[in-house]
Structure formats: structure tokens, C-alpha cells
Amino acid sequence: MAGPGPVTGDVLIERIGQLEALSRPLEPDASERLALREPVVAYAERFLEALADLPAYHDTEDLGAGINKSRIGEGPGPIEPVLDLLREHVDGPGLNPASAGHLAYIPGGGIYTSALGDYLADVTNRYAGVFFGGPGAVRLENHLLAWVREVVGYPKTALGNHTSCGSLANMIALATARDAWGLLGKDYDRAVLYLTSQTHHCITKSLRFLGLGQCVVRQVALDHRYRLRPDDLAQQIREDRSNGLRPWVVVASAGSTDVGAVDPLDAIADVAAEEDLWYHVDGAYGGFFALTSEGASRLKGMERSDSLVVDPHKTLFLPYGSGVLLVR
The missing domain is CATH 3.40.640.10 (Type I PLP-dependent aspartate aminotransferase-like (Major domain))
Incomplete structure (x- = not known):
């Protein structure tokens, strides 16, 4: 039985175009980046502004286990539900090293300018x-x-x-x-x-x-x-x-x-x-x-x-x- 014939240039170009379309969401344009960045920066600002009132340790019922119920999909989605998951299940329970009441363990809150350095890196x-x-x-x-x-x-x-x-x-x-x-x-x-x-x-x-x-x-x-x-x-x-x-x-x-x-x-x-x-x-x-x-x-x-x-x-x-x- 004869195998498949050689791939023509037109077929190859068409396939590359299909793959490009699939990967396009990974390369947002300037307006899309802004739409993603603004809620993230707002989230960070709310966290920083609330530090004086946040407890050093927050004991929740499920201790972050709710994060396991989040679906990891193949397609893009809005940023807000992701930030909600982060707030409720990651940044909410457990130790808050940036809290003003945090004295019981060595590491403290990170310096904001260093976070910006991490972002650029x-x-x-x-x-x-x-x-x-x-x-x-x-x-x-x-x-x-x-x-x-x-x-x-x-x-x-x-x-x-x-x-x-x-x-x-x-x-x-x-x-x-x-x-x-x-x-x-x-x-x-x-x-x-x-x-x-x-x-x-x-x-x-x-x-x-x-x-x-x-x-x-x-x-x-x-x-x-x-x-x-x-x-x-x-x-x-x-x-x-x-x-x-x-x-x-x-x-x-x-x-x-x-x-x-x-x-x-x-x-x-x-x-x-x-x-x-x-x-x-x-x-x-x-x-x-x-x-x-x-x-x-x-x-x-x-x-x-x-x-x-x-x-x-x-x-x-x-x-x-x-x-x-x-x-x-």
C-alpha cells in the first residue's frame, strides 16, 4: 500500500496559517494587553491598600482546596474569574507575609519595585x-x-x-x-x-x-x-x-x-x-x-x-x- 504523497507548498502554508490562528491568543495586541493589565494592577492596588487591615493569618474552611475545582481549559477566558480564584483560594487562606501583624516567620512582604522588576524580566x-x-x-x-x-x-x-x-x-x-x-x-x-x-x-x-x-x-x-x-x-x-x-x-x-x-x-x-x-x-x-x-x-x-x-x-x-x- 502506497504511503501519503509529498506535502505541497500550498498545503504547508495552509497548515501554518491554521497553527498561527490557534496560537494568536498567546500574543495579545496593545489594547488586549491593556484590558488584561488594568484589572491585574487594580487587584494589586486593592491588596496593598488593604494591608493595614488584613490579618497575618486567615484560617478558611477549605484552606484553598477550592482551587482544585477550577477548570484548566485550552481556550482563552476573561481575567476577572481568574483574579477571583486567586483572591479566594490563594491570597486569602494561610499566612500573609505582607501583613502588618506578621511577626512569626522570617520572610516578609516583597518590595513593590522588585515586583515591577520581576514583571519586566x-x-x-x-x-x-x-x-x-x-x-x-x-x-x-x-x-x-x-x-x-x-x-x-x-x-x-x-x-x-x-x-x-x-x-x-x-x-x-x-x-x-x-x-x-x-x-x-x-x-x-x-x-x-x-x-x-x-x-x-x-x-x-x-x-x-x-x-x-x-x-x-x-x-x-x-x-x-x-x-x-x-x-x-x-x-x-x-x-x-x-x-x-x-x-x-x-x-x-x-x-x-x-x-x-x-x-x-x-x-x-x-x-x-x-x-x-x-x-x-x-x-x-x-x-x-x-x-x-x-x-x-x-x-x-x-x-x-x-x-x-x-x-x-x-x-x-x-x-x-x-x-x-x-x-x-
Whole structure:
């Protein structure tokens, strides 16, 4: 049985025209964009103007489950029902980080001008993954990383990466420490990581994601202010080394998420240097307090770490999600 004949130019042009008509709603003209944008901006303005009276937490009966009843269709629809869904089932229930009464969790409301930056970035959709494709976007990211480097006191030779969150940035830091120390699979069950009960859970989770679940994890004792005790750290390192293990990384907190504790970063740097450990500081919460004179004093020693994480979407109040990793 003979197969279909070759496609003629006229048929191909007709098919392209059909596909163009189908995709046309994805490219609204200026008047259509305005009709979409005005209700969205009005929604945002109503939200901002009502902030003073909005509760920090709104407990609803279905906790947003009504969003699952919304139909995901193939054709276009009016914007107003979508905004109603957003208001009732997404922005209504749960925690409102932008509320004036919000004090119980770290992230706060995003800065409005940053939201506008997000809007422009999404509209232009520049690719920052390769310099050739977006040289300006790559330069912008590196420019911001250089500013963060100056804030935390890292040298000009330090490099970094902008991530979506501190958890991912911490995971990249541990991968960097693994490669810098030349750890291989046969070494994992002897490699030791030191942390405390105040260390963010993403550290141990990252070990599992990176295939480092066999590593030995030691909890270092805390002082009365929930800070890592350098004397106990040094003792545990010596004991592990005498038992044939390989002390590898110590993770310090520059503002723990539970109580805001800042470990004695300078003293930990001394121990890490003396014992030849990779020194990582998780400053996702508190690192940017280095912008203040008191914060810079409390964070002294952070600049001596081998790697450091800070979260702009926490202390700088930028929209989610924004994390930064720096490596000396």
C-alpha cells in the first residue's frame, strides 16, 4: 500500500496559517494587553491598600482546596474569574507575609519595585544561563554577586551563583566542598560533617540529594544562647581523626531560623583553619545584617568562611525566590 504523497507548498502554508490562528491568543495586541493589565494592577492596588487591615493569618474552611475545582481549559477566558480564584483560594487562606501583624516567620512582604522588576524580566524573558545568549543579563547577575561579595567581606577573587533559595545554595556549597576535598564514593562513610541542632534541615537533606547520605554527621554542643561551642567542635574533630575518620566540613549559622542565633563565627574559623576543614556559613537569614554596623560586628568571622549563603528574599524583603551562594 502506497504511503501519503509529498506535502505541497500550498498545503504547508495552509497548515501554518491554521497553527498561527490557534496560537494568536498567546500574543495579545496593545489594547488586549491593556484590558488584561488594568484589572491585574487594580487587584494589586486593592491588596496593598488593604494591608493595614488584613490579618497575618486567615484560617478558611477549605484552606484553598477550592482551587482544585477550577477548570484548566485550552481556550482563552476573561481575567476577572481568574483574579477571583486567586483572591479566594490563594491570597486569602494561610499566612500573609505582607501583613502588618506578621511577626512569626522570617520572610516578609516583597518590595513593590522588585515586583515591577520581576514583571519586566518575565516580559522580556532574557536568558542568563549563557553569556552569548544574554551578555547583559549575565553581567547584571555578576554585578549583583560582586555587591554581595563586598557586603559580606569576601575577596574579589570569590565567585558565586544566584539561586532560587537558600536550600539550593547550601546544596551547591556542599557539592563544592565535596569536589574541593576530592571526596570519592569510597570516602563518604569516613567523611564527617559538623553542625548543631540549630542548623537548618536543608543541610542534611542536601547530603541525601548529593548521594552523601553515608557521611558521618556530628551534632556539636550549644552554649546557653544556642550557639555552637568551638571547644566541643575541636574536641570532636580530634576524636574523629584519632578514630580514622576524615573531618570534612563544619557548618555555622549566621542567624538560625529557630531563634536567630549567630554562632561564634571567628572562633569557628580558627578551629576550621587549624584542623583543615571546609568552613561553610549559612547566612540565609542573618547574613545581610552585615549592612548594619551592629550586624557587621556580630557577624565578624563570616568573611573567613570558604563558602557562604545569603537569601535576598529574607532580610532584603525581595520577592520569592532568591538565594545567593559565594565561594572563596
